[in-house]
Amino acid sequence: xxxxxxxxxxxxxxxxxxxxxxxxxxxxxxxxxxxxxxxxxxxxxxxxxxxxxxxxxxxxxxxxxxxxxxxxxxxxxxxxxxxxxxxxxxxxxxxxxxxxxxxxxxxxxxxxxxxxxxxxxxxxxxxxxxxxxxxxxxxxxxxxxxxxxxxxxxxxxxxxxxxxxxxxxxxxxxxxxxxxxxxxxxxxxxxxxxxxxxxxxxxxxxxxxxxxxxxxxxxxxxxxxxxxxxxxxxxxxxxxxxxxxxxxxxxxxxxxxxxxxxxxxxxxxxxxxxxxxxxxxxxxxxxxxxxxxxxxxxxxxxxxxxxxxxxxxxxxxxxxxxxxxxxxxxxx
Amino acid sequence: xxxxxxxxxxxxxxxxxxxxxxxxxxxxxxxxxxxxxxxxxxxxxxxxxxxxxxxxxxxxxxxxxxxxxxxxxxxxxxxxxxxxxxxxxxxxxxxxxxxxxxxxxxxxxxxxxxxxxxxxxxxxxxxxxxxxxxxxxxxxxxxxxxxxxxxxxxxxxxxxxxxxxxxxxxxxxxxxxxxxxxxxxxxxxxxxxxxxxxxxxxxxxxxxxxxxxxxxxxxxxxxxxxxxxxxxxxxxxxxxxxxxxxxxxxxxxxxxxxx
Numbered sequence: 300x301x302x303x304x305x306x307x308x309x310x311x312x313x314x315x316x317x318x319x320x321x322x323x324x325x326x327x328x329x330x331x332x333x334x335x336x337x338x339x340x341x342x343x344x345x346x347x348x349x350x351x352x353x354x355x356x357x358x359x360x361x362x363x364x365x366x367x368x369x370x371x372x373x374x375x376x377x378x379x380x381x382x383x384x385x386x387x388x389x390x391x392x393x394x395x396x397x398x399x400x401x402x403x404x405x406x407x408x409x410x411x412x413x414x415x416x417x418x419x420x421x422x423x424x425x426x427x428x429x430x431x432x433x434x435x436x437x438x439x440x441x442x443x444x445x446x447x448x449x450x451x452x453x454x455x456x457x458x459x460x461x462x463x464x465x466x467x468x469x470x471x472x473x474x475x476x477x478x479x480x481x482x483x484x485x486x487x488x489x490x491x492x493x494x495x496x497x498x499x500x501x502x503x504x505x506x507x508x509x510x511x512x513x514x515x516x517x518x519x520x521x522x523x524x525x526x527x528x529x530x531x532x533x534x535x536x537x538x539x540x541x542x543x544x545x546x547x548x549x550x551x552x553x554x555x556x557x558x559x560x561x562x563x564x565x566x567x568x569x570x571x572x573x574x575x576x577x578x579x580x581x582x583x584x585x586x587x588x589x590x591x592x593x594x595x596x597x598x599x600x601x602x603x604x605x606x607x608x609x610x611x612x613x614x615x616x617x618x619x620x621x622x623x624x625x626x627x628x629x630x631x
Numbered sequence: 632x633x634x635x636x637x638x639x640x641x642x643x644x645x646x647x648x649x650x651x652x653x654x655x656x657x658x659x660x661x662x663x664x665x666x667x668x669x670x671x672x673x674x675x676x677x678x679x680x681x682x683x684x685x686x687x688x689x690x691x692x693x694x695x696x697x698x699x700x701x702x703x704x705x706x707x708x709x710x711x712x713x714x715x716x717x718x719x720x721x722x723x724x725x726x727x728x729x730x731x732x733x734x735x736x737x738x739x740x741x742x743x744x745x746x747x748x749x750x751x752x753x754x755x756x757x758x759x760x761x762x763x764x765x766x767x768x769x770x771x772x773x774x775x776x777x778x779x780x781x782x783x784x785x786x787x788x789x790x791x792x793x794x795x796x797x798x799x800x801x802x803x804x805x806x807x808x809x810x811x812x813x814x815x816x817x818x819x820x821x822x823x824x825x826x827x828x829x830x831x832x833x834x835x836x837x838x839x840x841x842x843x844x845x846x847x848x849x850x851x852x853x854x855x856x857x858x859x860x861x862x863x864x865x866x867x868x869x870x871x872x873x874x875x876x877x878x879x880x881x882x883x884x885x886x887x888x889x890x
């Protein structure tokens with residue numbers, strides 16, 4: 300009887316020795332089981348893959364086996380075990396990206412919504428804000444350039460001198476008659492073939508500047524023409540030259556009338572700056588796009604929308620204040 | 632109308648101005664001596680305003696000659712046609728000719744004081760302090776000194792017109808042109824503007840007044856001129872003009888209608 304027992308024991312030992320699986324065989328068994336849908340067998344096999352003895356004879360199998368265990372636990376909705384498996388990997392490979400992401404994803408999933416949003420903000424805001432900075436820079440530059448450009452074009456357009464009138468008409472016709480996107484493309488991608496190569500920022504400023512000058516020119520022209528003729532006559536009767544009359548009498552009276560349509564244009568400008576993302580400018584829209592494409596996380600887009608809204612709201616408010624102040628003389 | 636007398640300040644010789652077929656000025660000759668007050672009356676569209684505006688070059692003439700202090704001014708001859716002079720020359724001329732408009736044409740974005748200072752400061756290059764003193768003096772003359780800081784929108788029509796007169800006076804012009812100065816006013820506001828202009832006349836200012844207000848013709852005028860269809864039909868001292876003996880039937884009909 301003891302002999303029989305010994306025989307059986309040694310038989311079991313022998314078979315297990317014969318089956319003494321190498322990490323490679325265990326991995327293979329695991330993947331086969333996985334392929335056949337035997338998830339528990341697969342997990343058992345992967346679990347048996349031993350940890351490397353020393354970093355030198357590392358073949359990376361332990362890490363992939365543990366990650367498989369983690370994924371299989373996730374399928375079972377056993378997130379604690381999944382995290383544990385990923386931590387096992389990190390114990391040996393502290394820089395293992397996949398393990399880190401898995402833990403992060405699970406932790407993210409378990410967070411309350413507000414905390415998740417807060418973390419997203421923390422992650423996205425730095426790039427978004429630096430993009431917003433560029434947007435603000437573009438907007439500020441155009442707000443400085445385009446009223447001047449617009450005024451010059453408007454004055455040229457109503458001038459009695461034909462050589463001034465024609466080119467001013469042409470600029471307005473061209474830049475109001477084609478899409479801004481096309482203009483930006485032409486300036487950035489088209490001009491190099493004519494020997495003019497521009498940096499994205501210069502191209503963006505030129506494109507937006509000309510486009511907005513053309514639009515403002517028509518607004519300013521309408522503003523000037525809305526001032527009663529008697530004003531110009533009174534100025535002339537005092538002995539003013541055309542230039543003096545424009546500078547002292549006509550143009551200042553247009554300010555109040557110009558503010559609502561110009562505010563409108565500038566609000567559109569804030570949003571139109573998004574178009575320069577197509578000529579490799581990294582501004583708010585582009586930053587949001589990059590975040591979205593990296594993390595597939597719509598929060599980046601939502602945050603960008605919030606920043607745009609913030610800008611447009613502040614603008615509207617500012618222009619209302621300015622309008623109230625400029626129009627003070629119309630109060631009875 | 633003392634013809635080509637030596638002390639004529641302005642002479643208009645054979646002025647013509649056509650809008651298409653319509654002759655707004657049809658061979659008008661006209662002169663104003665220093666210190667003379669001429670009141671021009673006549674039906675609407677008779678060319679009164681065109682004549683007045685031509686004297687300030689706000690309206691261009693097709694042919695004729697405008698002389699200021701004996702000199703031909705305002706136009707150059709280019710290939711036998713008249714072309715308006717450069718704006719620098721016109722500017723110098725206009726500083727010597729004040730103009731008051733029917734619609735006041737005050738600058739709405741400037742205060743009363745700002746309106747009156749604007750010409751001296753911007754056109755004549757006067758220092759602000761100096762211009763302010765002159766402006767306050769002129770506003771005082773028309774009784775508007777206490778409204779110096781008000782914007783035109785807060786003033787009545789009569790007050791606006793008085794400020795407009797002060798604005799023209801601040802340039803210390805040699806000639807004042809009034810283009811229907813009381814026509815846009817409510818009847819009760821005519822008096823204050825009338826007074827201001829009368830005071831100016833008493834000071835000896837040379838002036839041409841286009842008006843429908845017969846008060847000007849009777850009380851202010853040295854000469855009353857009647858225009859119709861681009862021509863001056865008659866120019867006489869008021870006593871003679873309004874006297875029964877010397878009226879053209881056409882003028883009598885006009886006077887009967889408006890009085």
